[in-house]
Structure formats: C-alpha cells, structure tokens
Amino acid sequence: MSRLPRRGAHPIRTAVFSLLGMTALAAISAQAQTTTVVPPDAKAARQAQPWTQIPIPPLPAFHPEPPKRVELKNGVIILLEEDHELPFISGTIDIRGGSRDVPAAKVGLIGLYGETWRTSGTTTQDGDKLDDLLEAKAAKVETGGDIDSTSVSWSCLTKDEDQVFGIAVDVLEHPAFNDQKLQLAKQQAVAGIVRRNDDVEEVAQREATKLVFGADSPYAREPEIATVMSVTVDDLKAWHAKTVAPNNIIISVEGDFDSATMEKKLREAFESLPRGAASPKPGGEFAGPKPGVYFVNKEDVNQSNVWIVGLGTDRRNPDFYALAVMNEIFSGGFGSRLFQQVRTKMGLAYSVSGGYGASYDHPGMFYTTALTKSPTTVTATKAMLDEINDLKTKPFTDAELTSAKDQLLNSFIFRYDSKEKVLTEATTLEFYGYPPDFLEKYRAAVEAVTTADLERVAKKYIDPSKLAVLVVGNESQLGTPLTELNMGQPHPIDITIPMPAGMRQQMGPGN
Structure with a gap:
C-alpha cells in the first residue's frame, strides 16, 4: 500500500x-x-533560465520493421521476427476462443484447461517427465488461457529448438488431459476462490467490473466452487477439439533463426492440418452500469477503495485518439488534473488514477479510482466527481494539449523498442483483425488532435448521469454517510462466496 511521505x-x-x-x-x-x-x-x-533554451527536436519518423507474415492455405497465420543478439528462440501459438465463450455453468473451465493441458503431458510423454527433460535444457513449454484465447508457448536455446518445438507441437496436437492433474488444478482453483475477498483492492476492481458489464457478463463473471467442480476431462477434450483448428491459430516466433528455415519447419508441422469451425465473433449488449451508489462493507479495514465507473470505448472508434489525449490530461500521471487536485492540492488520497478504457473488440471501462481514509470517503468521492464534471465544462488549454501529446508520443515508442515488443504488437493486431499500419497511424492521429476535438469528445462521451459509484470500506468509520453524494440510497453488495452444501461448515465463519 502506498502512503504519503512522512513530513518530519x-x-x-x-x-x-x-x-x-x-x-x-x-x-x-x-x-x-x-x-x-x-x-x-x-x-x-x-x-x-537556460532550460528554456534547450532545443527540442521533432520526433523522428516512426516505421518499425514489421515481422515477416505468412498465411498458410488452411488459415494458419505465421509471424516471424529474427533477432540474432542472443542464441535464444521463443514462440507462441495463440488460439482464438477463451473464457468469454464457455457456458455460464462451466465458468473456470479455461483456467483448468490451461493448467491441466501442460501438466498432463501428451499421449506419448508424461507431463512430469517433460518437466524434467525441459528443466535439464533450461527450456520451457507452457499452456494457458485468457478471456478470448488459449495458447501454447515455448522458449529454449537455439541448439535445442528442434526438440523443444517438437514437444510444443506434440502438446498442441496430442494432449493427454489426465484426470489426476485436473483434480489438482481444481483444488488450486478452489483455494483461490475462497481467498478472493482477502485483498480489498481486488474486491473493488472485481465488483466495479461487474457494475459496468453486468455480473453475468462473460467479461465480468467469476468462477465459483460449483462451476469449477463441475468441469470434467471430457469438457477439456471437447473444448480442445472445438477450438484447435488452423484457421483459429496465429503462430509468432522471435529469436535466433533463419526465417526461410523456420517457415519451412512451421509449414511441415501445420500446413496439412484440416480447417475447423471458426471461433465465434464476440457479441452482446453493453449498456453500462445502473447509476447509483454501491457499497461493500469490510469491517477489517480503515480505508476506502472508491471506484467511479462507466462504459468506455473500443479502439476502432475514430474518436479513440482524441479520447486518449483527453484521458492523459484527466488522469495520465502526476501532472494530470485528477492527481493534482485530489491528491496534491486537497490531500484526500493515498493514490488516485483513472482511465477511459478502450479494448480491441469490445468496449472498455471508464473508471476513476482512489484509496482514501475512511472519514474522507465522501469528500474524496465528491472531488473525483467534480473533476469528471470539469471535463465537460472546464476548457482544455494549449499547454495541457501539448503536454498530453508529448507524454503519449514519447512513451509510445517504448512499447516498440525491441523486436520482441514489435512482434507482440503485430500479433495483437493480427489476432483482432486490425490493419498492420494501425501503429504507424497512431502518431499522426494523436498529433492531429486539437483542443476543439477534446471539448467535442468530452461532451459526447462524458455523462456523469450514467456513472456508478462503488465504495469498498468500513461503514462504521465513514463519518459522513454516502447519502451525502446525492445519488440515492446506497445499494449493498453481498460478496459472500457461495459454498456447496456442507462445505461452509468446513470453512468456518467469515467465508
């Protein structure tokens, strides 16, 4: 937890x-x-004033060399980035389809799938023996899952590439899915579920996400003990059979190799695989939160986590660039309006931040958050709401615009200062179907933003009447009641963890 420096x-x-x-x-x-x-x-x-005489040259042209792109006849996309600085090779096989695509009764399946997939090994090699083999070579083959994807990755010394890559392909094409490993993964998942209310900041972020997207939304729902325990080995096998198809796969490789040789190896491994069903496109309605005040009572804390949340946007929105600049002025760092007012001038928060979120294929989350002492909860929340309102009424200055652009563009380059980062960004754009020149257009689009653009997008997208306020704190220490926010009676949120019959007695009180 960050605290203000002692002033003695x-x-x-x-x-x-x-x-x-x-x-x-x-x-x-x-x-x-x-x-x-x-x-x-x-x-x-x-x-x-010599600092005013320092010449600031214009930023040089930004043209990162893209990785070599190959598309196989069956739909596999290959991205290759040579880097001979070290005798090392790493690769990832990304597969479309993730936790947002599983049934509500099986939430948690993707986490179990990602864990069990690798630990089970393959039909020809036991997972534990693979661990020993790879450890002896200082190599890795790992599997995992996310909201919209699953993956197999590998890394090794150049001299071991053929063997380690062969293991990765074997894991992808011939997984064993051992029930004993699944049971172990379930135990670990359940242990995490019963502890999920221990960290107050995690509670706040989780419940804020539910307010924005809805508790049952694929982007907010949480695994429960019942849903985790319902997953079977047959579920894992069925998921694998449904998603692992060439037309759902992107392979990215970076390191010490010859591109022509690597392409030949990947063609031999994947080009003969038949196409499968395409991964479903994301859908759903995104209405945003129901306005009001929501409260989670945590009697074991003396501070409040405050989140003010609404619906954000996606990166295909033409206003994405103006919103990015507006967001930098609002909450971009120590010099932002939010930080300067709420923490520096008013001293109301240990930490304060925010963001106008923009995801790649669905709306992100607009949020403003602060960690404050319990008695200053209402005062800090009002100050944050005032700063949000000011986005619509307080004119943006040329100095703010220039500073925000400098911050965005000067930091932007550090996302692409290595070949590995360039490959990662190229893979992301490929995965979500963005044009390959999206990154190059970013700089020109940000530079073109004007104060008029900022005022336009602030009026268009910032609507305080559509925001929800979440407070996670100690009700007995608040002092000023939350009704003073003039947003109606607070809605209590129950974060009790649902327990299967008989399990609550084993866990004891407080769970």
Missing part, C-alpha cells in the same frame, strides 16, 4: 541548515550596508 524534518540536517542560515544572514547583513538594493523585477529579468 531530519534533526541533523535542520541543525546544519540553521548554522548555514545564520552565517549567510550575517554576510547578507554586512553586504547590505555597502550594496545598492536592486528592485525585484530587475533581478528576475537578469536571472538566467
């Missing part, structure tokens, strides 16, 4: 400064008897 003065430094101060004061007193006093304005005019 250092006693030794104070004594030294006092001695120096007395010496300087005596010298100044003597000098004043013989020196003509110069008017303050004249002194200021004579003061040098």
Whole structure:
C-alpha cells in the first residue's frame, strides 16, 4: 500500500541548515550596508533560465520493421521476427476462443484447461517427465488461457529448438488431459476462490467490473466452487477439439533463426492440418452500469477503495485518439488534473488514477479510482466527481494539449523498442483483425488532435448521469454517510462466496 511521505524534518540536517542560515544572514547583513538594493523585477529579468533554451527536436519518423507474415492455405497465420543478439528462440501459438465463450455453468473451465493441458503431458510423454527433460535444457513449454484465447508457448536455446518445438507441437496436437492433474488444478482453483475477498483492492476492481458489464457478463463473471467442480476431462477434450483448428491459430516466433528455415519447419508441422469451425465473433449488449451508489462493507479495514465507473470505448472508434489525449490530461500521471487536485492540492488520497478504457473488440471501462481514509470517503468521492464534471465544462488549454501529446508520443515508442515488443504488437493486431499500419497511424492521429476535438469528445462521451459509484470500506468509520453524494440510497453488495452444501461448515465463519 502506498502512503504519503512522512513530513518530519531530519534533526541533523535542520541543525546544519540553521548554522548555514545564520552565517549567510550575517554576510547578507554586512553586504547590505555597502550594496545598492536592486528592485525585484530587475533581478528576475537578469536571472538566467537556460532550460528554456534547450532545443527540442521533432520526433523522428516512426516505421518499425514489421515481422515477416505468412498465411498458410488452411488459415494458419505465421509471424516471424529474427533477432540474432542472443542464441535464444521463443514462440507462441495463440488460439482464438477463451473464457468469454464457455457456458455460464462451466465458468473456470479455461483456467483448468490451461493448467491441466501442460501438466498432463501428451499421449506419448508424461507431463512430469517433460518437466524434467525441459528443466535439464533450461527450456520451457507452457499452456494457458485468457478471456478470448488459449495458447501454447515455448522458449529454449537455439541448439535445442528442434526438440523443444517438437514437444510444443506434440502438446498442441496430442494432449493427454489426465484426470489426476485436473483434480489438482481444481483444488488450486478452489483455494483461490475462497481467498478472493482477502485483498480489498481486488474486491473493488472485481465488483466495479461487474457494475459496468453486468455480473453475468462473460467479461465480468467469476468462477465459483460449483462451476469449477463441475468441469470434467471430457469438457477439456471437447473444448480442445472445438477450438484447435488452423484457421483459429496465429503462430509468432522471435529469436535466433533463419526465417526461410523456420517457415519451412512451421509449414511441415501445420500446413496439412484440416480447417475447423471458426471461433465465434464476440457479441452482446453493453449498456453500462445502473447509476447509483454501491457499497461493500469490510469491517477489517480503515480505508476506502472508491471506484467511479462507466462504459468506455473500443479502439476502432475514430474518436479513440482524441479520447486518449483527453484521458492523459484527466488522469495520465502526476501532472494530470485528477492527481493534482485530489491528491496534491486537497490531500484526500493515498493514490488516485483513472482511465477511459478502450479494448480491441469490445468496449472498455471508464473508471476513476482512489484509496482514501475512511472519514474522507465522501469528500474524496465528491472531488473525483467534480473533476469528471470539469471535463465537460472546464476548457482544455494549449499547454495541457501539448503536454498530453508529448507524454503519449514519447512513451509510445517504448512499447516498440525491441523486436520482441514489435512482434507482440503485430500479433495483437493480427489476432483482432486490425490493419498492420494501425501503429504507424497512431502518431499522426494523436498529433492531429486539437483542443476543439477534446471539448467535442468530452461532451459526447462524458455523462456523469450514467456513472456508478462503488465504495469498498468500513461503514462504521465513514463519518459522513454516502447519502451525502446525492445519488440515492446506497445499494449493498453481498460478496459472500457461495459454498456447496456442507462445505461452509468446513470453512468456518467469515467465508
């Protein structure tokens, strides 16, 4: 937890400064008897300001060299990025389809799938023996899952590439899905579920996401003990058979290899695979949160996590660039309006941040969040709401615009300062179907944003009447009631973890 720095003065430094101060004061007193006093304005005019003379050259042209792209006849996309700096090769096989695509009764399946897939090994190699083999070579083959994808990845020394890549392909094409490994994964998942209310910040983020997307939304729902325990080995096999198809796969490889040789190897491994059913396109309605105040009572804390949330946008929105600049001015860092007002000037928060979220294929989340002392919960929330309102009413200045653009563009390049990062971004664009020049257009689009654009998007997208306020804190210590926010009676949120029959008695009270 971050805290404000202690303001007490250092006693030794104070004594030294006092001695120096007395010496300087005596010298100044003597000098004043013989020196003509110069008017303050004249002194200021004579003061040098060399920092204002530092030339700032324009940013150079941004043209990152894209990875080599190959598309096989069956739909497999291959992206290759040579990098001979180290004798090392890493690759990832991304497969479309993730946790948002599983039935509600099986939420948690993708996490179990990603864990069991690798630990089970293959039909020809036991998972534990694979661990020993790979460890001896300082290599890795891993599997995992996410909201919209699953993956197999590998990394190794160049000299071991053929063997380690062969293991990765074997894991992809011939998984074993051992029931014993699944049971172990279930135990670990259940252990995480019963502890999910321990971290207050995680509780706040989880419940804020539910407010924006809906508790039953694929983008917000949580695995429960019942849904995890319902997953079977047959479920894992069925998921694998449904999603692992060439037309759902993107393979990205980076490191010490020859592109022509690597392409030949990948063609031999994947080109003969038959096409399968395409992964479903994401859909659904995104209405945003129901306005109001929501409260989670945590009696074991003396601080409040405050989240003010609404619906964001997606990156295909033509206003994405203007919203990015607006967001930088609003909450981009220490110099942002939000930080300067709520923390620096008013001293109401240990930390304060925000963002106008933009996901690749669905709306993100607009949020403003702060960690504050329990008694200042309402005051801090009002200050945050005021800053959100000011986006519509307080004019954006040229200085703010220039600073925000500089921050965005100067930091943007660090997302592409290595070949590995360039490959990662290219893979992301490929995965979501964005044009390959999307990154190059980013700079020009940001540079073109004007203060008029900022005022336009703020009026269009910022609507305080559509926002929800979530407070996770200790009700007995709030002091000022949440009704003072003038947003109606707070809606209590129950974060009790549903337990199967008989399990709650085993866990004890408080769970």
